[in-house]
Amino acid sequence: MSDILQKILAVKAEEVAAARKHRDLPSVRTEAEANRHDSALGPRGFAQAMRDKIGAGQAAVIAEVKKASPSKGVLRPDFKPAEIAGSYAEHGAACLSVLTDEQFFQGHADYLREARAACALPVLRKDFMVDLYQVYEARSWGADCILLIVAALDQGLMVELEACAHELGMDVLVEVHDGHELERALRLSTALVGVNNRNLHTFETTLDTTLGLLKHMPGDRVVVTESGILKPDDVHKMRAADVNAFLVGEAFMRADDPGAELARLFA
Template identity: 45%
Template structure:
């Protein structure tokens, strides 16, 4: 089993437990469930920078990134920096996140919020809406075409944007459907953890212009973004580069200023 298989196996147990504790009706009664969502796709289309800044404490590939910061400070810092949206890791076992992080980010900023999670059940999408998310992530590597369709259509019915993540051509071809808003190319090879921007470049031509193109992983410099922009990418997910510093908001601000110079 690779790391993704392990994460999914644990996630199924976790979701079963959550479903037994909090029924869907309770989620739908949440104060946040009826709020008007902000579109990340729209923000990216009209942005000069396209930065989606992430809150991430640790990861399987890098171990601890930053355990010291609180989510509120990170969220307000990112908003002041002028990012397009914020990605919040909610997986606990492998990334040190939680749904509480999403709640706190929502209370601290007006940015479009992406629930960064390994979604394998419709329950998690309703949970995302009830926790203040504007966007969900679907990962093609762990879902069938039928699941991608079902999950993305449910998200759209809840006025959530959908970012679909692919790692290769095979995943991309099974995933293209009208219920998606953004197609993200993850530059990290899940088997080796090696990162290459060539993945985004190679797949860019096969992504129809109807979708906002997002590049994920390995974007640690302004040059990387300038390298990818000619390939039609409008969104750039950046996590470790900001989170490994003492002030992610300040780091994001300086990064965007350099990008726009």
């Protein structure tokens, strides 16, 4: 495990402990379960939205709403989640990914709420999930999907977090960086497998990470390539290999109009 990931996970444990003191688990669980049947906040079908795009012969883009990152600093000083989400929806995104980590990515729960309220797209809570509390919390905020990072979790906890998400009507995107992590990810039931092209130790990106794992990927999984998609050639390279799902953040966040950049990149 990389030093930065260890640091982030230690902070997450502290955040969950503090959150539990502010609002106990039964309260969060009650709200999460109630939201499942709420007309405005009920799950929107994240995985299905991805499949629908791919089935129509289009790229399924998870467009990220991200203010900053530990490696690149602030990406978008003028950060307006609702406007960004609306622009993505207008220009053909399948889903949204909203950073809720505050300390390392300058995210916030309110950004998820604002982005989701601004459009009809399903939303991923992009954070480092280490506790069941966060899964209930995600659904209480209106998230339609959670991220599970294999490098950050033991197998038992990962299975438990996935089961909780599914019980609440959410989908799960499981993220891997290499073959060993993929082997573990494939023991889960989720169809969404994200391959992060960024090396956790060096922060370098290469699309060969995704391409190299394809031969080990069962046909019933939706492969989502993450990080390093910066130009149309990157998209063409992936689609030529029958990778049709993408999670893109930095390229959009640095553009004047994120949605227009999405349309340009995936034209």
